[in-house]
Amino acid sequence: MAFVGSPIECTNLRKTYDGKVEAVRGLSLRIEAGQCFGLLGPNGAGKTTTIEILEGLLAPTSGEVRIFGHTWNDNPRQLREWIGISLQETRLSEKLNVRETIELFASFYSEPRAADEVLEELKLTEKADAWVGKLSGGQKQRLAVATALVGNPRILFLDEPTTGLDPQSRRQLWEIIRAFQKKGGTVLLTTHYMDEAERLCDGLAIVDHGQIIAEGAPSDLIDRLGGHHVVEFQVSGDGNGDADHLDRWRSLPSVESVRREDSTLCLSVREPHLTIPALLDAVAKDGNQLEHLSTRQASLEDVFVQLTGRHLRED
């Protein structure tokens, strides 16, 4: 079979469980070769259902998936030779050691990579003879990715690859993903971590309630907020939150949008050095006190909050 078309393409995917729960509601994507593409969204947004449909593990209720131009009905075994998968949660056999596990997975592919090479690449050489049950969380996750890479895939699917890992393990995994991408591989990952999506992905789709609500490069998405900076402040005194007030802050120089979170006001701002003096003046004019003031770079979190009115991780 030949590689034709994009590594991953899907049109109008829908998945309904038990005829009731609509997990995915009309989702279309096209991922180009060499891209690292992220599906970003809160838990329960339909990311895992989507990625499992793309991986050919779940049948969509309707819609079409193509991997290098082929559907999952064409020749599933050949498509599986081309992809490597790390599921959200797989507990590999605890009584096998790391090398045995990698060699087992290698044996399923017609042209796998050498186990030693993969061990080395994933920094598991020292643990080659350790039982899987004895590995740390980060090592287990690297092993999961190793079982995906040992088949020498062209596409890597990673479902929440760094969830629950310590910062160092996360960075190690990011390096591994980048290295795969550098060799020409295509990556599709799901995450609910903003920083992961921003640092790792060239393309992003923000998913909520089974639909893509925004798509583009991370910097483009942030650009669409209108301002790259966020000014957050609190004012003591009465009534700083009704609609009149929000409009008033909106009219300050260089402010693109305003939203309120509890007692904090957040302004999306293009140029903070123009906004902040005007803000201070306005507070003083009201005879109120400024309780708190901070500025930061706008993030994907702000994009998500602006689009949905909710935070990605409600915790």
Add this chain to the structure above:
Amino acid sequence: MYLCNSPAVTCEKTDMATTERSTSTVALRNGRWSGYRHLLWARILELKREPEVVFWVFIFPLLLAAGLGIAFRNKPADVTSVVIIDGAGAQKTLMMLQAVPGKSSPDKGSSIRAIVLDREAALKGFHFGKFDLAIESNSDGSCTYYYDPARPESVLSRAEIDAALQSAAGRKDAISTSAQSSSEPGSRYIDFLIPGLLGMNLMNSGMWGVGFALVEMRQRKLLKRFVATPMRRSDFLLALASSRLVLMVIEVGLLLSFGVLVFHMRVRGSILSVILLGSLGAVAFGGVGLLTACRAQKIESVSGLINLVMMPMWIFSGVFFSYDKFPAIAHPFIKALPLTALNDALRATITEGASLGSQSGRLLVLAIWGGVSFILALRWFRWT
């Protein structure tokens, strides 16, 4: 760029200078059976590294055989233990019993052990089963026997003691008889038990080794991870079945050797027939295990199912005692159970030396159970 998946390539792990996959420094190429061999080897390693498996599959049946074999060994059952209630004629009755010729030496096959106790202690001992029979000598020289008609050994000892007392008192046998004792290997309880334990063990390890293992892998999402690779699903099931066969040979070998070495059991049929029967049994119960596990998502639910399936066979299929004890009307149903067929076939082969050809009915029962459950299991099987 084209990828070919040539079936003609059978070599394994050879360098491929012409591979298009430039990302890998050492290119490997796997043959058709590479996945199967690795799956089988992984399964065997896992079993070997699981101490519980080693205990339950290999050690436990041996302990069971040893325990039951010793508890039900034949000789102690032949000692008739009687109590004489202390009274006027008690000592005389005791002397008459002790004078019975040839009855006191244990290697003649049977012996009488008699003691004298006061009435209360004697009857208490009798009621608790310590004595098979209580004898009370009356003042007129007659005897009263206390026996329990529900206890075979009590009925037996009544007849035996009566004969002994009568002949000691001078009764002459009308015809001359002689008896030949028979506790040859082949007719003892242990000879009945070992084939039954073999069958039960094959059922246990088939159901747990296939059913439980599968649901555990499903719960761990390992099955899902496997089907996300180009692994052939048939290879996976075949490897699971093969691991059962490897284990079966060890199970059968251990238990039979134990019977032969410790209990001097005699295997009359050919070892090949026993192994073939064991394989058929292992595959049949592997199929039943696969069916039991084909949809269950949790190990708790499959444990219940496995016990539910096995329970009737523990009771009815003649593992510890013959199913002849159940009413004749139930026999056709009992004989249709796979464990009954396996136990009957193993017993006939091991203790009677029956050929496999003469037991086609039993083999058919096993084959149908295995085949039908395998087909249904494949139809309903859930990988995710």
